[in-house]
Amino acid sequence: METPKVPAPRDEGEKRILAELMSIRDQLQLRKLDRTTYVRTQDVMVLYEKTIEQVNAFPEPPTEWPLLGYCGCTLTWVFLAVDRVVDSCFQLLSLFFMTIGRNNEAPAAYSLTSTIKRLLDHLDEANLFSAKDLASIEHTLERLSKIVNDTKTKEPAPFLEALLSSRIDRCRETLDVLKQRLKEYDEAIIPTHERLVSILRQMAAINTKPKFKPEDINKLRTQLKEIESQMVDGHFVGQRASLWQEVSKSGGQFPEAWKFVYNTLTGIRNELDKLSLTQAWSLRETDLYDYQRQLDKIDENRVDGNWVDAKGQPADLYVQRTLLYLIRRSYGYIYHLMISSEPVSEALLPIYNQLQTLKRCLIEVQNNGGVSSVRELYPYSMKLNSIDNLRVDGKFMVSGDIPEGQGSVSELLSQCYDLNYELRVAAEEMAEQENPDSKDENE
Structure with missing residues (x-):
């Protein structure tokens, strides 16, 4: 399931737990793939309770679990195979809770917090975001926090509540850093900043097209020149100006060494875009799991924040920006698909x-x-x-x-x-x- 290699269990007890959890994960996978019947609440709850039972079998149930997000850093901790499988189980169960319409219960928050943390880290790394981006995420975190607090007395696994609270807190920490960064802009230039963010994102989108018309770039360049003519100091724009040359120079062609990753990310982005248009009629939330895992693997393959090729050579700035845009855009789609999920079972x-x-x-x-x-x-x-x-x-x-x-x-x-x-x-x-x-x- 696109899962990176991790250390083996430490003792016989963990091996036994791992075997049980792998069986649960496989059952969840099979149920996810079965489109012949609706997902029933009782089927999900049986597997959820089995997962809780196995995690409670740990000598010390965790208060923190893998919540990956790099922001240009390498992996700074190692977690075991059993942790990875538990993470997969909870990711799937979280999406199943959305599928059966139990969006307002703590387990449903697990997958969404993972996506939010990835998204925040990528916004931080790209340094390309607006107040509107952060407002949506802040609202979602407030909602998730309320859900977790409201289910403290109902949740059969206290560790899950503690884990989710920790995740939400970590997301808020990153969010606060980004909000503080926006405060550096004078209120009078906030509209200009938002226009620049929009232009740069449109440029990044054009950059991922195999073919594009020069006039597409020219329209955006005209907007940029209009903004630049109104500014006393064009330094902010100048820091990003090289993107025009990069896009024009590439002509929609991507370096061969990075074609596979590029095509994979483009494919994921395009499929998620289609799902966003037909969500109400075609999306089963568990479909998002495979996209998440593919994106996670690509994201985790970075070294010191950059992707490296087969020879160990890091990608140049143009490649890095493009891949980061695609992966960030894909996580953004997943986030919006999750928060748009209705608290209604797929059967209804x-x-x-x-x-x-x-x-x-x-x-x-x-x-x-x-x-x-x-x-x-x-x-x-x-x-x-x-x-x-x-x-x-x-x-x-x-x-x-x-x-x-x-x-x-x-x-x-x-x-x-x-x-x-x-x-x-x-x-x-x-x-x-x-x-x-x-x-x-x-x-």
Whole structure:
């Protein structure tokens, strides 16, 4: 599973635990690959409890676990094979918790904290971020912290709560460093800084295209010159100006020694981009695991913050910037896919997505003046009734199970009914105003 080599277990006890954990990981992998049935809550919880049982078998359950993130550094600690497998189990279980709609429970935070730490370290390393980037991450960390604190009394494994709290604290430390760096800019030039960040990111995106038009670069160069003409001191821009020459010189061609890594990262970035467009209908959160592991391996292959080729030669600045952009962009997609995950089991997602679409349609109708007659609302009313009729004793059942997310689906259904009712009342009032001497044809 794209996992780097690590030291073997230290004693027979760890070997036994490792064997059990590897069996659990394999079961999680098989369940992840099975698309013939929905993931059931009870199946996930059985494997979660088995994992907890094995970790509790450690002489000293950990208060810290692998939370990799380099920011230009080499690996400064070594963790054993059993630690790696536990990490894989919790990464998978975390994504499974999202898949079954238990997003607001502590285990679901495990994978997200890993991604946030990677993302923060890469923002720090690239030194290319804006206040908006940090605001989203800060909000997510606050939400995760609340989830972890709220589940302290419910979580059967106190070590997991301590571990997640430690992870969140480490993320906050890096976040504070980045926020402090932004404070160095005068408030008056913050908009200019954000424009420059946007331009540089667009340049990096162009840099990853096998073919691009010169006018794409020229448009951005024009924007940069406009900004530069308004600045008294162009030093900040000058530090990054070489990127134009690098992109123009490469012509979309990447050095042969780095083609494999480049193509791998480009492929991951493109696949995650597609998932971001079709997330509501096609994403199972556990799909993100393989992308994470591939990215982790590439990221961990760096030496002193840079990638080295087969001969041990470090990549030049152009290659390093491009690969770092791709890996950072990919982690960014994973982060947004995770925080966009709805607290609804995948078994209920088809119903939930239909209601989301229906709600958007009703809002669009409302924003465009409503309907001219109640009859125009019949298709919406029929769809709502057909979904409502799927409930058994007030619950949406799937294959005899009651999937997670009942409250979210019911609330969305209620919102659609309310919108439909408001449109009906408005149509009836309009009809009465136009013909006050007769009753509405639909009464």
